[in-house]
Amino acid sequence: GDSVTQMEGPVTLSEEAFLTINCTYTATGYPSLFWYVQYPGEGLQLLLKATKADDKGSNKGFEATYRKETTSFHLEKGSVQVSDSAVYFCALSNFGNEKLTFGTGTRLTIIP
């Protein structure tokens, strides 16, 4: 079945550091890929997505590129802020089967 493997946390960085959170997937067909973010006490919200190979999703300074050859969708940001502290989830869904399969989540803490 479909699965998502995500970099284990927690991750602690200083403000303005470069961020990478690794995500790889296993799926049949051509899934869509997502990054969701969960701030403390809240539900998940979509951060970015990519629906086909070589697509790059971007939002709020975060980027991720859909790499079919390496089955990866790594999340990056050039300069993190304290407000980026949250839990980040990588996820996929397959066409015609819209349920999302999530990774385990990576807790990110940014210190001033």
Next chain:
Amino acid sequence: DAGVIQSPRHEVTEMGQEVTLRCKPISGHNSLFWYRQTMMRGLELLIYFNNNVPIDDSGMPEDRFSAKMPNASFSTLKIQPSEPRDSAVYFCASSLGPTGNTEAFFGQGTRLTVV
């Protein structure tokens, strides 16, 4: 739109009691999902509906759990009888429909504690 609305936000109940969680999806969304989040198992899909019909309930842990969607604007998740291991945050989410690339919008969750 107010987004996905869940109630209650917090629920504390005693073991053996019935618990009902409620969800109002975003108007116009055709699909609704119930997820459970725990530290040990992360996010698990319990069940999802499309056009009020249950499509996949393979994630429902056991017969103590049941979910209904009587109309397009309301869904419930019921646990009867509840057990301490059911303690978790339960999320409801909705999306436009089964194209595989539409965004799911999550509610703020119900934190359930069974003592």
